[in-house]
Amino acid sequence: MKVIIAPLHWGLGHATRMLPIIQVLLDNGFHVHLASDGEALAVLTDHFPTLPATQLPSYNIQYKHSSLLKNSVHLASNLLQTIPKEKKAIRHLAKAIQADIIISDNRYGCYTDFTKNIFITHQLHILTGHLMDWPVNQVNKYLLKPFDEIWVPDFPDTPNLAGKLAHPPQMDKVSYIGGLSRFRILPPSPIKYDITAILSGPEPQRSLFEAQILTQFKASKLKTAIIRGKPLTSAQNRIKNMTIIDYASTDQLTQILASSHMIISRPGYSSIMDYAAMGLFGQQKKTILFVPTPGQPEQIYLAEKFKQAGITYAVNQNRLDIERDLMLAQKMPRQLQISPNPDLLLQRILGLKAF
Numbered sequence: 001m002k003v004i005i006a007p008l009h010w011g012l013g014h015a016t017r018m019l020p021i022i023q024v025l026l027d028n029g030f031h032v033h034l035a036s037d038g039e040a041l042a043v044l045t046d047h048f049p050t051l052p053a054t055q056l057p058s059y060n061i062q063y064k065h066s067s068l069l070k071n072s073v074h075l076a077s078n079l080l081q082t083i084p085k086e087k088k089a090i091r092h093l094a095k096a097i098q099a100d101i102i103i104s105d106n107r108y109g110c111y112t113d114f115t116k117n118i119f120i121t122h123q124l125h126i127l128t129g130h131l132m133d134w135p136v137n138q139v140n141k142y143l144l145k146p147f148d149e150i151w152v153p154d155f156p157d158t159p160n161l162a163g164k165l166a167h168p169p170q171m172d173k174v175s176y177i178g179g180l181s182r183f184r185i186l187p188p189s190p191i192k193y194d195i196t197a198i199l200s201g202p203e204p205q206r207s208l209f210e211a212q213i214l215t216q217f218k219a220s221k222l223k224t225a226i227i228r229g230k231p232l233t234s235a236q237n238r239i240k241n242m243t244i245i246d247y248a249s250t251d252q253l254t255q256i257l258a259s260s261h262m263i264i265s266r267p268g269y270s271s272i273m274d275y276a277a278m279g280l281f282g283q284q285k286k287t288i289l290f291v292p293t294p295g296q297p298e299q300i301y302l303a304e305k306f307k308q309a310g311i312t313y314a315v316n317q318n319r320l321d322i323e324r325d326l327m328l329a330q331k332m333p334r335q336l337q338i339s340p341n342p343d344l345l346l347q348r349i350l351g352l353k354a355f
Contacts, residue, residue, distance in 0.1 A: 001352065002031045002097055004115075006090065007105035009040035009058060011201040012229055013270025014105045017153060017180040018120075019047055021103065024349050033097055035090065035110075042231045047182075047250075054093050056107070057085040083109040083143075101352055103151075108143045116355045119147040122154055122162045122269050124171055127297035141171075149173055151348060153180040153273065159338055161272055163305050165298065178344040180270075181277035182250050186284055189258035193243070194222035195326065196260040200229045200268055205293045209317060213264070216322045217242050225256055254278075262287040262326050267302040267314065281311050282335025289322075289329045290314040310334035 086109030104110035292299035313329035
């Protein structure tokens with residue numbers, strides 16, 4: 001059976017969390033065709049260079065404002081303009097390769113009337129941070145109607161990772177497939193870096209965050225690493241106490257995090273799934289500081305959720321003081337114990353063979 005995998009280009013998280021799905025599909029005899037745009041497509045083709053790939057229209061997602069309302073209006077406009085183009089492109093592709101199944105990660109236009117259509121999201125309840133919550137979620141439900149199944153990369157019961165984002169009171173066609181991550185528990189390793197900063201997410205906030213990290217790292221005497229999250233380049237530089245890497249492979253990032261004492265990153269949901277898979281929320285002796293993207297309600301909610309649970313510390317980007325905040329982060333006492341359940345995903349994948 002032929003499956004199109006189509007993740008949204010919104011940072012790298014939507015692409016990276018599709019990697020384990022692609023691998024399970026391949027292991028079970030499915031033929032996979034990759035479809036996305038920009039750096040997200042680059043991540044997929046980097047990990048699976050022999051698979052066919054197609055460029056899709058871009059949503060051009062950016063967070064230009066700290067205002068939640070302004071960002072919501074901008075995102076809605078881009079969404080409505082791109083979906084028709086995306087529908088046309090995916091229909092042409094699905095016909096050309098005679099696809100049987102389309103698995104879309106947050107691409108609302110990636111479905112047809114002649115394929116089985118699956119939508120992957122952890123946001124069954126979208127947060128906007130203002131009175132737009134209700135109308136936005138009504139539109140979201142409408143946009144999900146063409147899909148046959150909705151797969152949620154979280155756990156069905158508590159404890160879970162996404163909280164109220166992924167667990168509304170009632171919703172049809174929903175299956176929970178567990179956390180998705182390309183990582184496993186980190187191996188024991190000597191400490192090489194005092195702090196590693198992992199940059200991700202849409203521009204211009206990714207670059208603004210990078211500039212802030214660079215300034216504070218330069219002023220520090222600590223040994224630091226910065227993973228820039230730029231898969232289209234592969235440069236690596238050293239500046240005094242800093243190692244700067246444009247993009248780290250799975251093995252490279254595993255080694256860097258295993259040899260890091262503290263980690264700074266966005267609380268993007270895919271990053272949270274990776275940290276859970278690596279054991280960073282309890283089993284490993286690591287300190288994590290979350291800095292949510294300004295104007296992104298989902299990350300603000302997740303940062304506060306983990307902070308209130310006493311698992312990680314969090315601070316707004318405009319108040320970031322790395323040395324102070326990491327000291328506070330080290331005092332967070334609690335652990336999050338979630339057992340991975342790969343059978344949840346495998347069951348859904350095997351169920352596709354009956355289509």
